[in-house]
Amino acid sequence: MMKLISILFKKEVLDASRDKRSVMAGLYYCIGAPILMCVLFTVMFKQMASPEALKITIKNAHNAPNLVQFLASKEIEHGEGEEVKAITLEISDDYQVNMTQGKSATVFIIADKSEQKLRASINRLERNLMLYNSEVASLRLVARGIDPTIARAIDVQTHDQATPTSKGGFVLGIATLSIIISLFYAAMGMAIDSSAGERERNSLQLLLSHPISTTHIVLAKVGAIAGFSIIALILTTVVSKFAYNMVPWEMMGFTVIIDFTFIVTAILIGLPIALMSASLLIFISFLAKSFKEAQSYVAMALFIPVMMSMATTYDIATDIMQWMPIAAQQNAMIEIIKGNAIPVTQLLLSSAVTLGLFAIFTYLSSRMLKSEKVVFGL
Amino acid sequence: MIQVDNLYKKIGEVNALDGLSFTASDGQITGLLGPNGAGKTTCLRTVFGLLQADKGHATIDNIDVAKEPTKAKQQLGLFPDPCGLYERMTPREYTQFYAQLSGMEPKAAAAATQTVLEKLQMLDIADRRCKGFSQGQRMKTALAQAIVHKPTNIVLDEPTRGLDVMSTRVLRDLLLMLKAQGHCVLFSSHVMQEVAALCDHVVVMAKGKVVAQGSPQSLCEQTGKTSLEEAFITLIGTDEGIAA
Numbered sequence: 001m002m003k004l005i006s007i008l009f010k011k012e013v014l015d016a017s018r019d020k021r022s023v024m025a026g027l028y029y030c031i032g033a034p035i036l037m038c039v040l041f042t043v044m045f046k047q048m049a050s051p052e053a054l055k056i057t058i059k060n061a062h063n064a065p066n067l068v069q070f071l072a073s074k075e076i077e078h079g080e081g082e083e084v085k086a087i088t089l090e091i092s093d094d095y096q097v098n099m100t101q102g103k104s105a106t107v108f109i110i111a112d113k114s115e116q117k118l119r120a121s122i123n124r125l126e127r128n129l130m131l132y133n134s135e136v137a138s139l140r141l142v143a144r145g146i147d148p149t150i151a152r153a154i155d156v157q158t159h160d161q162a163t164p165t166s167k168g169g170f171v172l173g174i175a176t177l178s179i180i181i182s183l184f185y186a187a188m189g190m191a192i193d194s195s196a197g198e199r200e201r202n203s204l205q206l207l208l209s210h211p212i213s214t215t216h217i218v219l220a221k222v223g224a225i226a227g228f229s230i231i232a233l234i235l236t237t238v239v240s241k242f243a244y245n246m247v248p249w250e251m252m253g254f255t256v257i258i259d260f261t262f263i264v265t266a267i268l269i270g271l272p273i274a275l276m277s278a279s280l281l282i283f284i285s286f287l288a289k290s291f292k293e294a295q296s297y298v299a300m301a302l303f304i305p306v307m308m309s310m311a312t313t314y315d316i317a318t319d320i321m322q323w324m325p326i327a328a329q330q331n332a333m334i335e336i337i338k339g340n341a342i343p344v345t346q347l348l349l350s351s352a353v354t355l356g357l358f359a360i361f362t363y364l365s366s367r368m369l370k371s372e373k374v375v376f377g378l
Numbered sequence: 379m380i381q382v383d384n385l386y387k388k389i390g391e392v393n394a395l396d397g398l399s400f401t402a403s404d405g406q407i408t409g410l411l412g413p414n415g416a417g418k419t420t421c422l423r424t425v426f427g428l429l430q431a432d433k434g435h436a437t438i439d440n441i442d443v444a445k446e447p448t449k450a451k452q453q454l455g456l457f458p459d460p461c462g463l464y465e466r467m468t469p470r471e472y473t474q475f476y477a478q479l480s481g482m483e484p485k486a487a488a489a490a491t492q493t494v495l496e497k498l499q500m501l502d503i504a505d506r507r508c509k510g511f512s513q514g515q516r517m518k519t520a521l522a523q524a525i526v527h528k529p530t531n532i533v534l535d536e537p538t539r540g541l542d543v544m545s546t547r548v549l550r551d552l553l554l555m556l557k558a559q560g561h562c563v564l565f566s567s568h569v570m571q572e573v574a575a576l577c578d579h580v581v582v583m584a585k586g587k588v589v590a591q592g593s594p595q596s597l598c599e600q601t602g603k604t605s606l607e608e609a610f611i612t613l614i615g616t617d618e619g620i621a622a
Binding site: 004007008011014015018019201202203204205206207208209210211212213372375 | 423426427428429430447448449450451452454456458460461462463464465466467471475476478479480481507523
């Protein structure tokens with residue numbers, strides 16, 4: 001039985017590796033996805049981070065020379081030209097009057113808070129205004145002979161325990177998403193070609209007329225596709241390793257480092273997923289009546305693993321998701337990059353479920369190949 | 379030996395096989411003759427085990443195809459319609475793959491492939507990928523695949539379609555040689571000359587049933603006609619679907 005599967009497997013590998021279009025599509029993914037991620041991260045970081053010297057528009061600056069000076073000491077200044085962020089600090093006309101009388105003086109921050117890339121800068125401006133506020137208030141209390149600490153009922157001190165890497169949760173999610181998804185997308189073309197394509201070219205009929213069981217055929221196909229998926233995973237991680245070096249991580253205060261150990265563990269974690277994904281792709285392709293139909297069905301079905309992975313990335317329903325196949329494996333990859341312990345129970349359970357799905361899809365495909373309707377695409 | 383016994387098969391609303399029975403013996407070339415849509419391909423596909431008969435059974439060397447498909451198919455060489463080539467493989471790789479699949483060891487398969495490629499005079503295309511092959515080259519490749527492992531029973535579905543005169547002669551010689559070696563050769567065709575020239579036993583079928591069977595000569599005598607073509611038309615009662 002193993003001999004027959006290995007003969008069939010060799011044929012599948014030979015045939016698929018000569019399918020230039022599918023190989024190229026896979027390569028585009030493996031090389032393109034990590035590079036695209038890096039470009040995305042770089043642009044995102046540049047927009048999200050508040051520049052060291054923040055230039056904003058300050059109106060009526062002459063009304064509040066002290067405040068302007070204070071902000072300048074924190075590198076927030078009025079500026080002109082392109083570097084200026086779309087934030088306006090407007091000082092009210094009665095600012096000086098109220099200030100000297102010890103009343104509340106009004107300043108306006110005019111900005112679009114829904115704008116992601118301004119958020120960090122607005123927060124920084126607000127934080128510094130609050131700082132100035134408490135400084136002036138303290139001075140006022142001292143002038144009245146009152147200890148300023150009386151106005152500070154609780155003294156909040158936050159000890160940030162986040163390590164530089166753990167801060168980048170979302171970014172890590174996206175990075176591991178691209179690795180997991182490579183197992184589904186890189187060999188997609190090959191999977192469709194070796195199943196729906198084989199049927200369309202009529203070679204499936206001849207294959208089935210030989211003294212072999214349909215399980216042999218399906219296992220050989222799944223094995224070959226999963227093999228290509230693993231190669232895609234290795235390529236994606238290796239390309240990521242080099243591409244991520246070019247991302248300006250220092251802007252965000254954390255780094256994503258993909259090292260050799262991670263690549264090896266990712267392959268081990270990815271193996272069951274590769275088998276499951278290959279058997280799923282082949283099952284769906286045989287379910288469809290034609291090559292074209294298979295392409296659209298596969299695209300739809302691949303939405304599910306992408307959603308699983310997305311849920312992990314966006315931290316949706318983490319309590320449940322951490323046990324689910326794909327999500328749990330991705331979570332394990334994230335923990336490895338963060339340098340934390342791997343959630344072993346979750347990983348083992350979800351890997352077992354993944355392998356179970358592989359067995360189910362393989363069984364269903366081999367059963368389908370016994371049906372005339374499927375073989376002749378009726 | 380291939381035996382088909384009282385086969386019934388309904389495809390959609392059509393009774394493709396309607397109580398079909400015949401025997402193709404070893405050391406004989408049996409021709410399955412019938413107009414388009416007579417059920418020839420359906421019958422052969424049932425013999426391959428690709429289709430399951432609603433009733434009746436097909437046996438190869440007395441092994442029921444439906445009950446023990448793997449064992450029954452061990453002694454079967456197939457030339458299907460359509461050929462089912464792998465466009466990205468060369469005839470050598472293709473033939474060798476099927477030889478191994480039929481149970482040959484890699485070395486023996488390679489040697490047998492070389493022999494059959496020589497016999498079919500296709501060494502010039504043996505290591506070119508099948509993509510872009512002419513119909514004749516495709517047919518030869520499929521034929522090499524069908525006979526490489528020297529099965530006792532060889533089933534061919536319209537093997538002469540698209541072959542030029544030279545290739546047809548090669549095929550004819552080959553079938554006669556297989557017959558001389560004691561193989562059971564069963565082929566379907568609607569080309570009269572082919573059947574008349576080659577077959578020891580002709581099974582004329584129409585609408586999924588056997589209309590008549592016997593040697594070409596006995597069929598002529600039976601109908602009182604001089605040529606097989608005339609005899610055939612008399613037997614099926616129409617000239618629909620006959621290639622000259």
